[in-house]
Amino acid sequence: MGNPKAFLTVPRQSAGYRPIHERIADFGEVEQTLNTGDRKLQASRCMDCGVPFCHWACPLGNRPPEFQDALFKGHWREAYQILTATNDFPEFTGRICPALCEKSCVLKLAIDAPVTIREDECAVIESAFREGWVQPQTYPRLGKKVGVVGSGPAGLSAAASLNRLGYDVTVFEKEEQVGGLLRYGIPNFKLQKTVIDRRLRVMEAEGIRFVTSSPIDPKKLPEGFDAWCLCTGTPTPRNLDIPGRELSGIHFALDYLSQQNKVLAGKEFKDKERITAHGKHVLVIGGGDTGSDCIGTANRQGAASVMQIEIMPKPPVGCNPQTPWPAFPRVFKTTSSHEEGCERRWNLASLRFIGTKDGKVHGVEVETVEWEPAADGGRPKMKPTGKKETLQADLVLLAMGFLKPEHPGLPENVVVAGDALSGPSLVVRCIADGRRAAEDIHRMLSEK
Numbered sequence: 001m002g003n004p005k006a007f008l009t010v011p012r013q014s015a016g017y018r019p020i021h022e023r024i025a026d027f028g029e030v031e032q033t034l035n036t037g038d039r040k041l042q043a044s045r046c047m048d049c050g051v052p053f054c055h056w057a058c059p060l061g062n063r064p065p066e067f068q069d070a071l072f073k074g075h076w077r078e079a080y081q082i083l084t085a086t087n088d089f090p091e092f093t094g095r096i097c098p099a100l101c102e103k104s105c106v107l108k109l110a111i112d113a114p115v116t117i118r119e120d121e122c123a124v125i126e127s128a129f130r131e132g133w134v135q136p137q138t139y140p141r142l143g144k145k146v147g148v149v150g151s152g153p154a155g156l157s158a159a160a161s162l163n164r165l166g167y168d169v170t171v172f173e174k175e176e177q178v179g180g181l182l183r184y185g186i187p188n189f190k191l192q193k194t195v196i197d198r199r200l201r202v203m204e205a206e207g208i209r210f211v212t213s214s215p216i217d218p219k220k221l222p223e224g225f226d227a228w229c230l231c232t233g234t235p236t237p238r239n240l241d242i243p244g245r246e247l248s249g250i251h252f253a254l255d256y257l258s259q260q261n262k263v264l265a266g267k268e269f270k271d272k273e274r275i276t277a278h279g280k281h282v283l284v285i286g287g288g289d290t291g292s293d294c295i296g297t298a299n300r301q302g303a304a305s306v307m308q309i310e311i312m313p314k315p316p317v318g319c320n321p322q323t324p325w326p327a328f329p330r331v332f333k334t335t336s337s338h339e340e341g342c343e344r345r346w347n348l349a350s351l352r353f354i355g356t357k358d359g360k361v362h363g364v365e366v367e368t369v370e371w372e373p374a375a376d377g378g379r380p381k382m383k384p385t386g387k388k389e390t391l392q393a394d395l396v397l398l399a400m401g402f403l404k405p406e407h408p409g410l411p412e413n414v415v416v417a418g419d420a421l422s423g424p425s426l427v428v429r430c431i432a433d434g435r436r437a438a439e440d441i442h443r444m445l446s447e448k
């Protein structure tokens, strides 16, 4: 701990977002960066707590106090080494992790101003790339082959760990490009795809093979591999099966988001296939982060209006007694996309889609609902109120989550990881799970 009193004198300073009028005109990353001096000052605020709850909260077991200390002292390379001992991809988590660590920081509890751990993490890895410290490594080979199905954060993390352990790794991906939801879900304004490409170049130089446009049937795995890691994510979005669902203009959020990412990567779509919010009244059904990404995308495409509705009540603002510190707080959240313009409403159940004569959606009938707490403390019970209204919408985006997949009857040498195992989750959890899966495969093959 470099400066034991910094937390008393240095206020928290986030780099913040680019101004709204500027950022909604492009798909570049919205987050800015601090200069080196301010970044070191932010790192100095870490109190090096006896029990580092940040470390406990991070699914990867990152060691924030150690790398904050190195950063404060200007030992950037040491900070990079500490960080990458636990995290293979700090450039992803440094940009898009919801920073579970910061919610558990003692300065969050004390003054609601945690150490800027996530941004510091991003600054450290960016300096490492800039300085040329991120170089391909060579590891002793074991002469065994492992196949990884799916190239999202779980697959990439499993591949990196298995390669480090000495296995010859081939990653099979059904899409044209590697990255999973990092590439085809998360919008560019949160994560530029060049960040993924930069990491892939290092992984390929380390000997990991990527085979794209190659869907693999888990029931008919190719011969010649000692083990497999299945990281196929959560392919099935939750549907809203209400009258009018067949109308045109109603899309799953991921179809919409992935198409926009593909367009930005240079892919062309015919007019009739293109899903765009330009000039439209957009209704996003689902109040979570995927919905928020749809809002940011719709505003950049030039939507006439954007509304996000959610069936559940508005979460508590500030703190939630049901999720006390150091747990991750389930509280009202305003993202950069919300700031860019949208109306948000809660307690609305969708009853039916309303269409024009030529089969296009132009509204959704909704009903206000109330929620009664369950006597046993379980899921609250929904009570319709009879108060109905029609919301105007000529583009409806369904962002209600994904179904947890099942994997019956897999052979013994197959280990499942990431969202494919847990259901919809977070990038940081998937990176952690990819590491766990690699260890499991290593143990299994070593015992053999």
Ligand SMILES: Cc1cc2nc3c(=O)[nH]c(=O)nc-3n(C[C@H](O)[C@H](O)[C@H](O)COP(=O)(O)OP(=O)(O)OC[C@H]3O[C@@H](n4cnc5c(N)ncnc54)[C@H](O)[C@@H]3O)c2cc1C
Residues within 6 Å of the ligand: 096, 097, 098, 149, 150, 151, 152, 153, 154, 155, 172, 173, 174, 175, 179, 180, 181, 182, 185, 186, 187, 190, 214, 215, 216, 217, 218, 231, 232, 233, 234, 235, 254, 257, 289, 290, 293, 417, 418, 419, 420, 424, 425, 426, 427, 428, 430
């Ligand atoms: C829109 C959106 C925004 C998100 N934003 C964030 C965020 O900001 N921060 C955060 O932490 N988390 C976020 N998440 C969640 C996060 O992206 C996921 O939890 C994570 O990407 C899951 O990683 P994964 O590797 O398990 O699966 P995925 O990323 O889904 O990757 C699975 C891969 O497997 C491939 N695949 C599937 N079946 C086959 C097959 N048979 N053969 C070959 N390949 C196959 C798929 O094409 C895909 O590339 C977001 C999710 C969405 C949908």
Ligand code: SF4
Residues within 6 Å of the ligand: 057, 058, 059, 060, 062, 064, 087, 093, 094, 097, 098, 099, 100, 101, 102, 117, 118, 121, 428
């Ligand atoms: S990966 Fe996420 S939770 Fe872990 S230290 Fe980084 S920002 Fe915090």
